[in-house]
Amino acid sequence: MGLSGISIWQLLIVLAIVVMLFGTKRLRTLGGDLGSMIKGFKNSMSSEESKKEEEEAQKILDQKNTAATPTPAGDKVDQNNTKG
Numbered sequence: 001m002g003l004s005g006i007s008i009w010q011l012l013i014v015l016a017i018v019v020m021l022f023g024t025k026r027l028r029t030l031g032g033d034l035g036s037m038i039k040g041f042k043n044s045m046s047s048e049e050s051k052k053e054e055e056e057a058q059k060i061l062d063q064k065n066t067a068a069t070p071t072p073a074g075d076k077v078d079q080n081n082t083k084g
Helices: 008-022 024-068
Strands: none
Touching: 008 024
16 A cells, blocks of 8 residues: 555556656756745745845844944033023
């Protein structure tokens, strides 16, 4: 018994029919196209993840830079000085 009641002989017969219908050359190109499609999908997923990581790192750096930037003493506003 093979996969859920399908014997190895049935799988071989189906494979032979597919090869006769499509030919080996067309099956090779189909396999190559499928492989390049999967590779492209993986590359796009990894590039999206790296973009997100870069954006998050940039946000963290921006937050650290704004928190660490001291204000010059001349720019402070004296709120106690009232004219009147």
